Amino acid sequence: MTINTLRDVQFGEELPVFDPDTGIDNVRRFCTAAGWLGPRFTDHDAARKEGLPGALVPGIMSQGFLAAMIHRWAPTANITTIDTVFRAPVIVDQQYHINGVVTDIDEEKGQVEIDLTVTNEAGETRVFGTATVLIPTA
């Protein structure tokens, strides 16, 4: 269901799950656009030489995925904050799922808080955080 106004939102509502494209080609495109061309993001072997488990999806790309997910759910939403805690690296070419759920609604402010989690195939949380979004009240 697409959210247009705050009246459409319910506490505990789950946003549609978003499976981001973390493939190396997509990450390279993002890094080129963002000017982040460090090999740790774009080359698995180079990242492993730095002691990493593989090339990393840049944090700002993960945050972009989170924002994209919210706007797919509520195209009129104004995202005021996305606050993330990176517990474990998000690795390029691995499959992840992004979940979001509404955990607070302030009807006076037209403000919604959303819990966000990025989990891997094993169901382990790699990134968690919250987003605060403004949604039109009418």
Next chain:
Amino acid sequence: MILDLHAHSIKSDDGRAKVQNYCQWIRTRNLPIDGFVLTEHRQFDFESDYSALAADSGLVILKGSEVETEYGHVLVFGVATAIRRMTEQLDFTNIRLALTDVLAVAHAAGAVAVPCHPGRPRVGMAAHIGTYGIPQGVSIVETYNGGSRDNEDAIAQALASEQGYRGIGGSDAHIVSHIGRCATRFSVDIHNEAELVEALKAGDFEAITFREQAA
């Protein structure tokens, strides 16, 4: 009675959950827990009074702390006066406390100290045994942690089995929707920190997980 013994609110630097939203979430989702303990990082929240919220929600809301030692992180459970006595001897903000000091001061104050996520790299007890040896005085560790990855819980459970430790469970929730992923089942009812300490000392409890159901 089932309590989530490890949760963080916005009082913790990396906590993002308001306590009232934990309550709302537990009730809306019909989670099978009766309450939770707020174990804020490197502090004890002496100021907050959640009694009205507890009464309104019908949940037990208790307070504890999570401190940091050379063996990793350690949960501390006790009544406020006991924790106050502890803070007079230990600086909870110190990230290099000695585990033996935490255990001894907790014991003397009538509190209970429990190494948490012991299977986790860097911040878990098992990672430091090779360097410092088996610590003396530990009797309980957290064997189910809602934030565990890879084989962290398995390492914790193996450690507990090898050393004869009892196990507790906690979600380690930092956001609302993670509350209740793991918990501890007690054979007695618990309404306050004093009863929690008594139950932990009695040893009649078990760690449980709801992670698969939650996923």
